[in-house]
Every structure is written in structure tokens, then in C-alpha cells.
Amino acid sequence: MKVKDPVCGMVIEHSKAAAHANYGGETIYFCNVGCQKKYEQTHRRDSA
Numbered sequence: 001m002k003v004k005d006p007v008c009g010m011v012i013e014h015s016k017a018a019a020h021a022n023y024g025g026e027t028i029y030f031c032n033v034g035c036q037k038k039y040e041q042t043h044r045r046d047s048a
Ligand SMILES: [Zn+2]
Pocket: 005, 007, 008, 009, 010, 030, 031, 032, 035
């Protein structure tokens, strides 16, 4: 499955994503943890 890193716009294979987390009920994938950290500045991760 191809997924898009919403921070930098890079399209990656989800199995090769460096990081992923649930936000608003959706699993978001990132090309690296730096992109995840940037995303977390504007989106709150689900506690569940
Ligand atoms: Zn990225």
C-alpha cells in the first residue's frame, strides 16, 4: 500500500515507513521521525 507523508508530501510504501501513528482515527505514515514530530506539533495523537 502506498501512502503519502502529509508533512513533506513524499509517497512511500507503508511497510517501509520510518514512523506511523494514529491521528483522528486514521493511521498516518511518515518517511522519518522528524516528519512525525512536525506533524505532532499541529495534530494530537489519539490516546487509545
Ligand atoms: Zn516526510
